[in-house]
Amino acid sequence: MMFGDKKVLARLDKMLEDGINGTFEESDYDETQLSKLESKWLRYLTSSKMSAQKTEQERQKLKELVSDISHQTKTPLSNILLYTQLLQEQPLDEQSLVLADEIRAQAEKLEFLIQSLVKTSRLETGTFQLAPSENNVDDIINSALEQIALKAESKHIRLVYIRENYMAKFDSKWTQEAIFNILDNAVKYSPEQSTVTVIVQIFEMFACISVEDSGIGIAEDELPHIFGRFYRGQNVREQSGVGIGLYLSRQIVEGQGGYIVAESGIGKGSVFKIFLPR
Amino acid sequence: MEVLKTEELTKIYGKEQNKVTALDNANLVVKQGEFAAIVGTSGSGKSTLLHMLGGLDRPTSGKVYVENKDIFSLKDEALTIFRRRKIGFVFQSFNLVPTLNVYENIVFPIQLDGNNVDEKFVGEVIDILGLSDMQSRLPNQLSGGQQQRVAIARALAAKPAIVLADEPTGNLDSKTSQDVLSLLKVTGQKFGQTIVMITHNEAIAQMADRIIRIEDGHIVKGGEPNE
Numbered sequence: 001m002m003f004g005d006k007k008v009l010a011r012l013d014k015m016l017e018d019g020i021n022g023t024f025e026e027s028d029y030d031e032t033q034l035s036k037l038e039s040k041w042l043r044y045l046t047s048s049k050m051s052a053q054k055t056e057q058e059r060q061k062l063k064e065l066v067s068d069i070s071h072q073t074k075t076p077l078s079n080i081l082l083y084t085q086l087l088q089e090q091p092l093d094e095q096s097l098v099l100a101d102e103i104r105a106q107a108e109k110l111e112f113l114i115q116s117l118v119k120t121s122r123l124e125t126g127t128f129q130l131a132p133s134e135n136n137v138d139d140i141i142n143s144a145l146e147q148i149a150l151k152a153e154s155k156h157i158r159l160v161y162i163r164e165n166y167m168a169k170f171d172s173k174w175t176q177e178a179i180f181n182i183l184d185n186a187v188k189y190s191p192e193q194s195t196v197t198v199i200v201q202i203f204e205m206f207a208c209i210s211v212e213d214s215g216i217g218i219a220e221d222e223l224p225h226i227f228g229r230f231y232r233g234q235n236v237r238e239q240s241g242v243g244i245g246l247y248l249s250r251q252i253v254e255g256q257g258g259y260i261v262a263e264s265g266i267g268k269g270s271v272f273k274i275f276l277p278r
Numbered sequence: 279m280e281v282l283k284t285e286e287l288t289k290i291y292g293k294e295q296n297k298v299t300a301l302d303n304a305n306l307v308v309k310q311g312e313f314a315a316i317v318g319t320s321g322s323g324k325s326t327l328l329h330m331l332g333g334l335d336r337p338t339s340g341k342v343y344v345e346n347k348d349i350f351s352l353k354d355e356a357l358t359i360f361r362r363r364k365i366g367f368v369f370q371s372f373n374l375v376p377t378l379n380v381y382e383n384i385v386f387p388i389q390l391d392g393n394n395v396d397e398k399f400v401g402e403v404i405d406i407l408g409l410s411d412m413q414s415r416l417p418n419q420l421s422g423g424q425q426q427r428v429a430i431a432r433a434l435a436a437k438p439a440i441v442l443a444d445e446p447t448g449n450l451d452s453k454t455s456q457d458v459l460s461l462l463k464v465t466g467q468k469f470g471q472t473i474v475m476i477t478h479n480e481a482i483a484q485m486a487d488r489i490i491r492i493e494d495g496h497i498v499k500g501g502e503p504n505e
Contacts, residue, residue: 025346029356029363036392039363042345043437050279050310051470203457204423205408224487224504257406259463263484275460 008034019045059125066121070114077114080107116244120229123174123251130171132256137166137200137207137276144179145198148187155192164200168207168276170256175276178252178260181245182211182272189215189270202278206258209274218264226262249274280346281439281472282308282331287340289326289495300326302495303340308440309503311470313463315486319478323495325444328476332442333361345439362391366433366441368462370448372425374417374432381413384431391436400435406468407431407461423454427461434465441466443475447482459485 011027011034018024024045026038084104092100122128145159152159186196190213197212218226225231227250230243246260253260257277264270289301301323308314318324329335330342333349342349344364352360366387367373374383384404385395404410407427417425426446433441443462447455463485466473475486483489490500 029352029359031359035359040393046279046310046345047437047470203453203460205457206460208456220489254467257464257468259460259467261463261485263481275463277464 012037015041022049063121063125066117070118070121073110073114077107077111081111113244116248120244120248120251123248123255128174130174130252130255132169132171132277134167135170135172137168137170137209138163140170140172140176140179141198141200141209143176144183147180148183151184152187152196155187155190157187157190157192158195159198160195161198162200164202166200166202166207168278170258170276171252174252175256175274178249178274179209179211181249182260182274185245186211186213186215186270186272189213191215205278206275207278209276211272211274212269213271214269217266217268218262218270219266223262223264227260279310280307281310281312281344282306282474283343284330285341285343287327287330287342288338289323289330289335290338299495301330301337304492304495304497304501306490306497306501307503308472308474310472311466312488312503313466313473313475313486314488314490314500315475315477315483316490316492317477317480317483318492322492324476324478324492326495327492328442328444328474331440331474332365332367333357359391362387363436364439366436366438368426368429368433368441368443368446370445372417372422372429372449374425374428376417379414379416380409380420380428383417383428384409384435387432387436393436395435396437399437400431403431403434403465403469406465421454422450423457426450426454426458430458430461430465434469434471437469439472441471441473443473445477446475447477447479455482 015024015038019041024042026035026042029035029039081104084100084107087100088097088104119128123130141161145161149159183196183198190196194214197210199210199212201208201210227246228243229247231247250260253274253276258275260272260274262270262272284304284306287301287304288299291298291300304323304327316324316327326335330337333342333344333352336350344360347360349357349360375386378386381404385400388395404413407430409424409427409431412420412424417428420428426449430441430446433443441462446462447458450458459482462473462475465471473486475483477483488500488504491498
């Protein structure tokens with residue numbers, strides 16, 4: 001054995017042991033091979049511990065749970081909706097009619113929630129694959145606008161879209177859903193008679209779809225949280241919603257190498273920007 | 279997991295009546311994978327803070343921990359090596375080596391450290407930054423935005439603990455700036471890279487997951503991660 005080998009081996013052994021115990025720390029920074037090895041070891045421990053173990057376990061649990069919930073609630077939920085409709089067809093007094101309407105509204109909300117949860121879960125676990133390809137953003141914006149038109153009309157909200165024919169790489173079906181969710185929020189949180197504007201911009205690497213509303217706005221402190229699952233803003237309690245739309249939208253857009261940002265302030269309206277890679 | 283932490287970080291320039299406290303007991307924490315923006319006007323102390331976080335200058339008092347290491351406990355030579363390994367810098371002025379082509383610039387810090395290039399990872403980085411077709415070009419054959427994309431690739435390639443971006447779009451027009459910021463954002467997302475960006479521009483800061491506000495050497499908002 002060469003001089004110094006023993007010391008190096010002892011140090012390596014300690015590194016491994018500390019790594020296993022999660023207490024590893026680099027001793028010093030110098031030009032020796034051992035110091036470089038320490039750096040590499042810490043990098044390895046950090047990345048592997050973080051990504052592999054934690055996410056895998058949590059995802060597996062979530063996947064099973066969500067799949068169980070969605071599967072087991074499907075039939076009873078359909079039945080509740082069916083019986084509610086039957087109930088509404090009965091000769092009811094005024095108060096009972098109000099209650100029946102409320103049951104139906106809540107059941108529909110629950111159905112929407114479960115559908116969205118199943119979608120996010122399947123996207124997260126890779127059961128549904130996003131398939132980005134070269135597409136025209138105009139097509140999906142038009143489809144999403146058609147989808148929201150009726151709801152906007154009922155609030156006399158004007159939808160303005162400045163048409164552009166730009167190409168980007170995205171999965172049409174899913175990205176349309178992401179845009180629809182953003183539009184749905186814009187219409188939901190905007191006052192009657194206001195305007196929701198869609199603008200497309202093109203950059204060298206990305207295409208950006210902005211949805212601008214003149215709604216109640218979002219406080220700066222809340223902005224970082226709005227894309228979280230089940231997050232509902234402080235000022236939107238009176239609006240129906242489950243806090244899954246933005247989360248799903250983000251999953252869809254990030255899954256294709258893009259991102260979403262929101263700019264807002266209380267009383268200033270909001271701008272949601274979807275960036276898609278070109 | 280905390281990647282970066284400061285404790286009562288203070289920097290005082292000058293002495294006695296010429297004394298200027300550029301940074302006053304600054305405390306902040308940045309978690310693994312966060313994209314944080316430090317925002318302040320010129321003279322707010324943000325550049326001083328950046329220099330401390332990157333180990334470019336020593337504080338008067340207080341501590342900076344990077345991956346739990348108290349970096350100013352290191353001697354100068356050790357600190358230089360630490361910087362090379364742990365911090366990926368992206369400056370306003372790109373700072374590419376003019377005689378090296380795009381690919382060589384990107385892997386330069388890895389080779390300087392005597393390490394083998396992780397070709398698969400570097401290939402992915404080059405691809406996502408849209409540099410695949412220009413790998414053999416020299417920096418002077420690139421636009422400003424493209425040069426900054428190379429600088430981002432170089433910062434990411436060595437898989438540092440933190441990418442420190444100092445006014446990364448300061449020399450770019452607004453359209454090109456948007457692309458550069460987008461790329462910082464998506465590479466952060468994709469590779470789980472921790473990014474700390476310094477800017478005076480409010481609109482640019484909005485791109486980050488969290489905004490840390492600094493005024494007169496004090497961190498006035500956002501020093502703690504979003505839960």
